[in-house]
Amino acid sequence: MSRSTQAVNGGSQVLLWDKLQKMNRKKLPIGIQTFREIIEDGHYYVDKTSYALQLIEQGKYYFLSRPRRFGKSLFVDTLKELFEGNQALFMGLAAENRWDWNKKHPVIRISFAVGVFRNRTELDQRLYEILLDHQNTLGVQCQHHSLGGQFEELLALAHRKTGQRVVVLVDEYDKPILDNLENRDAAIAMREGLKNFYSVLKGADQHIRFLFMTGVSKFSKVSLFSGLNNLIDITLESEYSDLCGYTDDDIDTVFATELPTIDRIMLRDWYNGYNWLGRSVYNPFCVLQLFRTKKYHPHWFGTGTPEFVIKLLRQRQQFTPDLSRMVASSALLSTFDVDDMPLEALLFQTGYLTVDSCDDTIPGQLQITLKYPNKEVQSALNTSLLQGLTGNHSAPVQNIHRLHHLLKQTDWEGLKILFQAFYASIANDWYRKNNLDSYEGYYVSIFYSYFAALGFYIKLEDPTNLGRIDMTVIDNGQVYLFEFKVVDTEEPQGKALQQIKNKGYAEKYQNRGERIHLVGVEFSKISRNIVGWEWETLP
Template identity: 40%
Template sequence: MIQKYPVGIQDFGEIRTNGYLYVDKTAFVYKLINEGKFYFLSRPRRFGKSLFISTLECLFLAKKELFKGLYIEDKWNWEQTNPIIRMSFSNIGHKEKGLNKAISDELDSIANKYDIQLSEEIISGKFKELIQKLSATRGKVVVLIDEYDKPIIDYLGENPDKAIENRDIMKVFYSILKDADPHLKLVFITGVSKFSRVSIFSDLNNLQDLTTNKFFAGCCGITQNELEAHFKQELLETDKEAIKKWYNGYSWDAKTSVYNPFSLLSFFVQGSEFKNYWFETGTPTFLIKLAEKTQLYDFSEIEIGANALVAYDIQKLELIPLMFQTGYLTIKSYSPMSDVYVLGYPNNEVKKSYIEVLMAAYSQSDLGYGVVYVDKIRQLLEKGEIERLEGILNTIFKSLPYELWQKENEHFYHAIIHLTFSLLGVYIQSEVQTSDGRMDALIRLKDFVYSIEFKLDESAEKAIQQIKDKGYLVPFSAENKKLVAIGINFSREKKKVEEVKWEEIKA
């Protein structure tokens, strides 16, 4: 290991004291404090939100020694400290105690730390009393709330009534913050999702949302410049472009692109082995079920209006905004004129993992079976053994339960075909838009370029003719590779790939 990587460590003091690598984010901290007072930030899990909170806490506690050599060191008044109310809803025990009791106990614990006696019983009154008494005795209060939405997310899907109940509790809890303004120095709230932000913070209408703010797009995660500045030795020994394809690509402003810090650090800790580090820490079961319910499986280019990008209603959850907020989709581009975003998978890690899980769900098979067959397809295409492709595809379709075909065979056909070929990852572009139309799949390998067209109850010959008529392979004629058109026809009646034909196209 070239340097100490803080994988899973979210405490700023521990990182700085024990010599772990720290990517300086204090310029964002300085800007935050000097330009406003009430903030909200949404980022996916394991993206550094808790570390950002911890940095703010150490700063307002004036722990100057921890900031030596950082941007903010000579820009801060280290003689001034502020009392801090810091709460993380991921570890207050809301499931065991119930949310009301968990919040109440946490407020009592903070009050005891400052030798304050609280007389109020309800949590909103207790919160207000704690702020007022801290302000009166120790100066304006800094309120730091981490993972505000955890008591809601934990019950999505399995117990929506409980999620709504917890949302209503938190709405009352936060309602006192606006009137507490004279006693507050800073309010900073983080979470994964924004779906309940408006309803929870409806009384806190001065809360600035930094989620898609271009000035804070790099406050969490690691930019390319930061990677090259802090990982110079590591980059001499690894493929920089491969790292970018696997772990970069997250953007909240369509301009600034960042690496997933957990995956990047884990990659170096594990000896530069490309794996699904972030995805493995939490399978998106709820999102997969919602994708099945809404019959969505193609997330390569999703257009969505700015207002629709945030799903506010727990009782009417929208898949695409939730996938964006939780990190499975990211902003690829933005049109200010139309106020429309284009979303897509951020990188290979998320794309490969999410499709694999989704494919298992659609086919009702064990996780991992899809990769096996996809790898067989890759090997066949690398060798040019197209005649064996039909058997592999039908093996995949044979795993589908018969009742699925009875319900909606065409949908499942398209879903499994798309997911199968999308799993080829870096080798395939699925449904590539061309000037003359949209091809179903393009696969570029060392010795071959394949254009594949799928038909339903038609003919493989018609599919090949479409490839030729549209000139799908013409742009690749200068690559000194074999150009091959593949037509695949699927029979709705037989519920199988009925015909696979191919033809080499001369440049």
Template identity: 25%
Template sequence: MPKLLPLGTSDFQALRLNNEIYVDKTDLIFQLAKGRGKIFLARPRRFGKSLLISTFESLFKSGLQNFRGLAIEDLWEDKLYPVVRLDFSKLKGYDSVEFFREAFFNYLQESFYPLGFRYDASRTSVLAQLDSWTQTLETSSLVILIDEYDAPLTERLHDDSQFNQVRDILSQFFAILKSNEGCLRFFFMTGITKFSNTSIFSAFNNLQDISMNPIFGTLLGYTQEEIIENFSEYLTSAAQKLKVSEQDLLDQLKLHYDGFCFDSSAKTHVYCPWSVLNFLNYPELGFQNYWYKSGGQPTVLLKFLVNHALEKPVDYAEDKLIRLSDLNTARQYDEICLDALLTQAGYLSISEVLKNGYAVLTYPNKEVAVSMAQLYADELLKGRPLEHSRGPLIADVMASGRVEDVIDVFNKTVTSIDYSRYPITDESTCRAYLQVLLIGAAMLPRVEVHNALGRSDLEVEIGTRHWVFEFKFAHRNSQVQSLLSQGLEQLKANRYGKQSTLNELIRVALVFSEEDRKFTAWQCV
């Protein structure tokens, strides 16, 4: 019987007992667990952090019981340990700091109770008694695993006062761990971002942050080799259902779901496991945007954006430059660089590391590029719908509609933009906004496509059609016709789109009128 897809399974023991596929990462897990490590790992949502925590729990609590046939089986020789596993995502949803404090202290009592901790309400506080109890433990006798440590904090990024109060409560707990770290055999903590002033990053002088360590760049996520080795039957089945070759299927998987780099040397990259597994589960549905629909809207980003705007949507397609140190340094929440936060949340990824210590950030794949465009589109439209429920979808119009229908859709979309905040003032602005809105409608247009004779403004493939657009911007309506003629001449002379292999090439020159705030003239070559 073929092994099952581990879709939505974050419990390692359950995964192994239920005959689900486990992509073997235990060689790297052994490297982390063999010593008295105190380790932090940041990764975006839906990358398997909880499964990793569960794997450590099984290893320390039950030994090799669930690791038969895996790389670590011939490496691990340690004894069993009591394990405390804390999932701070369970501490979300409390309206007041008082409720959070009560829930947190109750959670600590419940979690340490199986190991012998008993809270006496007639005495000192929970934390004080936990501190005293921890001091009685033998050296290197306890394993503590914390998942999503920052969940209670990110929920309050829009509220300075509550953020600081919750941070102070967590800091007291981390200070106890620091003062009693001698009892720790192993400490491992995950999150999305690194907040300073929580005591954890300053308290443990030897806390290892492996988030950008090249050795562990593939600890979470799947490499292409791992996908081919572990999911071969599912790949074959998917190719058959989609009536494509397996190589074409792999190329599409790479385009949509690969490209995440968590490596300060930019030498390794991985696929988003959640997206790959969802696609392989129902390949007949095509390459959908699974990450954004489920984990791609992390609280850490959405709450942050309440008080911090995205960059200008016109800059959507521009590569970003950031110091590597800014990606790897704990910051106070009000000092976090937006590009660093976007990288930690998975929207941007390291594509290149320059000699001067800067990293080039880009969108890792089509799925994320579309997700980011949707955020920018939301910013442009400010609550107005990109596509109306009663009207045709933009993609459908471009796939089979007339040119005038496409221009009409463009004009309706442009009309929806918050014009006071985002005026269209030149050709590049016009092109950039349409690019964002088309991507927000699940297409992936390309801008400034080069050939031997020049570069087109915007091209997009949809269905069997290849669209080429040459934009012109008229400050006055008296310029419209001459600009239209210039655009047509450029399309003809530079042979834009002629390299296309699709059945139908549609090349359009169109002019945006600043006075009328819409496209007022267009013509096909």
């Protein structure tokens, strides 16, 4: 089966691993119209063609932002095969009886998903190659020499030759810019080149039947989309929240034969949670890798090193505990440019944060609270943050395993020594270069990130009737209540633990039947380490 065939039959998500080939082609309960198993080759598919039909019926120009490895390219393939009228690929799917298979449209598919472009010359060369390939496929020949001129002419010639307006599909439209974000001049050159190229689409409305663009980031209209202000952005439209990704229904129905060997709750905790104001979805790449390997690893996170993200968080001295509770407007989350990259927008669009809740009580002022999507992202991102915050790429991983062991043993003295070692291992030169003496949140950030890297449930500024607990950590029947103080001396003040006790913070959790540990931690600005470490385990 060709890749395009797989893409259509699978809608926007396809199982591509070999194991299912050996499953004796067992049938799954279908039950829901949008699910289908292709018996012939042993693959299981989630059909997203109903979403494709809905988009085509309701509009003409669309933009969708989703993180990398989330099925955007496969959905674009679905649209391509649909408009080209490949009816045999849609047998039994939602589109089979709802599409006019007698009408076929010329399709121009532009993709930057493969390859890296480091300068404008390389980008322009690739665009010329894409246009030439489509001229050969469509049997037309452009006479204009400029990129914009050839693109505009190609649209007109394809329309004239076939008698049908053209479908334009642009996949990963922003990748040439994102690949160069650390080189401002190169990123701007890419942006201007793409802006010039895409602007042709605005003036070619009479030749276009349907336009669909995908990418990771949504660059502001004034920078890249100034010529495409007619695009409908469906990124945060609730009805399309699960256009890419797997829902709980998909997992329970399409992948039912895999579940007997999988911890269903752990599967949800590790890979579900992505949300765009509608139904939450699982990361499809991680689900497929889990079923293949039977191991809970940061499968998605490991496919792309977020060095730029870590560097930006460090430069802006981001208080890492706030990552799990950022608040932003929907407008801010859609704001992105080479010279204007709000952290909230960057982390949301790239998939490191997702929608937790929203407040729409004020008309036109949608406020969104963000969170980590799941344990995979929480654990992997905080491990990377520790490597960036400490300037050490090997010690944090070793320390995380040591921390987990000491917590299981409830070895408080060992934990104190370990945490002191965390801070003592940071070179003085690192403090000087990063001006951390004026950054009190740095100390708590490292402490928090070690627990977050373990995938524990963490609640910050946990409210009680007498105040707020700095940090509550819950895991495996244990509740840890932390209070942090930063002092100007090298001697402990004994105030952190006493505050937990005086304000009765533990009362909130005493009815849960779990062991409760009270921990007071004091950091010294002078020694840049923990000077106060007191604990008490309630009976």
